[in-house]
Amino acid sequence: MLRHSIKLTHADLTYRDSALDDKKVCQLKHIIAKSFADIDVDAYFEYYFEQDAKVKRRLRLFFLDCNIVGYCLLTFDDSHHHFCLVGASAAFLPEHRGQNSTFAFSLSEVFKYYLRNPLRRVLYADTMLSPAMFRAMAKNIAQVYPNQTPPDRAIAELYNEINSEGLISAENGLRCLKAVGRKTNYSNAEIARFRESQKAEIALYCRVNPNFDKGIALVTIIPITFTQFVLTLKKMIWRAVFQK
Secondary structure, eight states: OOGGGOOOEEEEEEOOTTOSOHHHHHHHHHHHHHHEESOOHHHHHIIIIISOTTSEEEEEEEEETTEEEEEEEEEEEOOSSSOEEEEEEEEEOGGGTTSSOSHHHHHHHHHHHHHHOTTSOEEEEEEEOOHHHHHHHHTTOSSOBSOSSOOOHHHHHHHHHHTTTOBOOTTTOOSOEEEOSOEEOOOHHHHHHHHHOOOHHHHHHHHHOTTGGGTEEEEEEEEEOHHHHHHHHHHHHHHHHHOO
16 A cells, blocks of 8 residues: 555643653654754654643644654643734655645634633734745635735734844845744755745745755735634635636
């Protein structure tokens, strides 16, 4: 059987200290090491999984034969006065990349938070090193920044607040880039395919963040609102009906 035809199982949990045994933690760190270059795995794991106990974390683990082969972690940071900031970390072993979308999990968890906190402004902000990950979001979500539309002042101010020490993109003038000190483990051939891609979302990503292969991430912002969910649902239905 071909690897890509194998369907993975998954488990969802609220992540807290000691939520996973040593074996599962080692498997997660192995996935992180396989996914990024120039990375301190222990520091990365501590930052996303264990730093600041006040941050709520939801985790989906993807399994093959009881072994973890991928994960998606969402963090809900409610320490900001004006909004809750949702972050993410996701990675798969190389042979399982591109086959197990984390979109459904992310959407459902963010939607549940929104329903529980309808009066709270919620922003999803992710530092994306992967053009493919950006496309997975941008092609499914109705309102994603940056996008093809010239940015307005409100978006510029939002980036200045969220990414105050970030880099400004020459493409759109937004402070939407961030040096993260790690790189995705893409081959030279994969990087070349991204740069030559005619897919609108990937082409946009490469214009805005041409140095994604040098440790520069694109800070992607998604407002979480009722309008967003309605427009996203319409977009998903349109894609299901009119696109194969």
